[in-house]
Amino acid sequence: MSGPAATARSATPMTPPTATLAQQALGYDFDGLPADVVTLAKQCLLDWLAVTLAAWDDPLVGILVSDAEEEGGNPHATLIGRGRRVARAQAALINGAASHALDYDDVNMWMSGHPTVTFTPALLAQAEGRQVSGRAFIEAFVSGYETASRVGWLVQPSHYARGFHATATIGAFAAAAACGRLLRLDAATMATAFGIAGTQAAGLKSVFGTMCKPLHAGLAARAGLQAARWAARGFTSRGDILECAQGFAATHSQDFNADKALGPAPQGFHIRNNLFKYHAACYLTHAPIECVKQLRLNHAIQPQDVRAITLKIDQETDKVCNIQQPASGLEAKFSLKLTTAFALAGIDTAAMSSYSAANANDPRLARLRDKVAIDFQNGWPHTLAEVRVELANGRHVEARFDSGVPEGDVARQGDKLVAKYRALATPVLGEAKAEALLELVQRLETLDSIDPLLSATGR
Structure with missing residues (x-):
């Protein structure tokens, strides 16, 4: 958007988004929440706990914990998987970064980012020790989730295309909304909290493949937590940060989709x-992985049978997950070619251990990786992929998959997530503790306080 349209966008719209949201x-x-929405909120929380527990000993988490311990502060909030407490803002930052460290957390394409990792760490930090019930937690959880998607609609697609990591930027508003709902702010104070969050919202896609990408989730959680708390204490900001001249939308996007955001x-x-x-791995690698898994299993393809692989996928993925020659496990998660090679070689793409420097530098996998040619398409859904594999015998096979279609059966999804949770949490907590934590999440709405749930996350 440019010229007159950009100028018009800075004017106060008929329905101001900040106040309305x-x-x-x-x-x-x-x-007033439908039963399936409550179930989905609990599934998101369970998945968040699984990926956070699994990252308890990740090097980036250790760095942040060491820094927090040196800094000190009142130990009010639990660090997941570590059985110790730090200050609330520190916990939001560290648990947020930990939950995104493995890049194994949930996604929403309307937000163009990872919603749950941005506000759940803030909610838990704010709720601990305050007798917050499971029902109140779920209310605030849904508030954070819905706000993330609505702010995402407001500024997409150019916000993400410009190079902003929506998990970091939009996530700050989500965390502010969730914590503000928990604090029972009034509408004007919530709008002020959005203003405080908006001026802190930052995060660049250029750092994908480094520790800074997971840090973004922690920064969003901390910014939103502090925004809500400071607003409740009377800290001032603008109450129209989303739509005002030189505000969030005007500086971060060429789009301003108020009707979509508010509808x-x-x-x-x-x-x-x-x-x-x-x-x-990065969610935009999932459709190619699924295509290749289908082909490998349906046609009994072995790596030595492959002459060439052509991957058709949206052009925007080139800016997100197209590291050509990854050298580390983190970089491997953002390589369309290498993750495609993983799937073709039968490497378990669900296992965190697969994303290692050893696999990234394995000559056998590198040769397979280099057989992948990417044919970028303009205007495709980010989550759609088509793969054609040419075989040494002259045959070719093809597959198509769209990873952007949600699971239609919530109960079946729950079974898959419990299996994922057990695979990730049991090695950290042990079977008995992992099952006890699972049981608490599954009956979250019956809890008078979420404190027992947090206590159950310690090793």
Whole structure:
């Protein structure tokens, strides 16, 4: 958007998004939530706990913990998987970064990012020790989730295309909404919290493949937590940060989709479009992985049978996950070619151990990786892929997959997530503790306080 349209975008719209979204964020009451939305919120929480526990000993988490311990502070909030407490803002930062460290957490394409990792660490930090019930937690959880998607609609697609990591930027608003709902802010104060969050919202896609990408989730959680707490204490900011001249939309995007952001959510709630990960890599690699898995299994393809591989995928993925020659496990998660090679070689793309420097530098896998040619398409869904494999005998086989379609059966999805949770949490907690934590999540709405759930996350 340019010229007159950009100027018009800075004017106050008929329905101001900041005030409206602030009001909407306060309107989620447990008794009014459909049963499947409550179930989805608990599934998101379970998945978040699984990926956070699995990252308890990740090097980036160790760095942040060491820094927090040196800094000190009142130990109010639990570090997941470590059995110790730090200050609330520190816990939001560290748990947020940990939950995104493996890049194994959930996704929402309307937000163009990872929703749950941005506000759950903030919610837990704010709720601990305050007798917050499971029902109140779920209300705030849904508030954060829906706000993330609505702010995402407001500024996409150019926000992400410009190089901003929506998990970091939009996530700050989600965390502010969730914590503001928990604090029972009024609408005007919630809008102020959005203003405080908006001026902190930052995060660049250029750092993908480094520790800074998972850090973004922690920064969003901390910014939103502090924004809500500071607003409640009387800290001032603008109450129109999303739409004002030189505000969030004007500086971060060429788009301003107020009607979409404020209108009805697809299927009634944005959380119904949540996408869970079953491969421990960037979500935009998942469709190619699924294509190749189908072909390998259906046609009994062996790596030595492959002459060439052609991957058709949206052009925007080139800016996100097209590291040509990854040298580390983190970089491997953002390599379309290498993850495609993994799937073709039968490497378990769900296992975190697969994304290692050894695999990234394996000559056999590198040769297979270099047989992948990417044919970028303009205007495709980010989650759609087509793969054609040419075989040494002259045959070719093809597959197509769209990873952007949510699971239609919530109960079946729950079974898959329990299996994922057990695979990730049991090695950290042991079977008995992992099952006890699972049981608490599954009956979250019956808890008088979430403190027992947090206590159950310690090793």
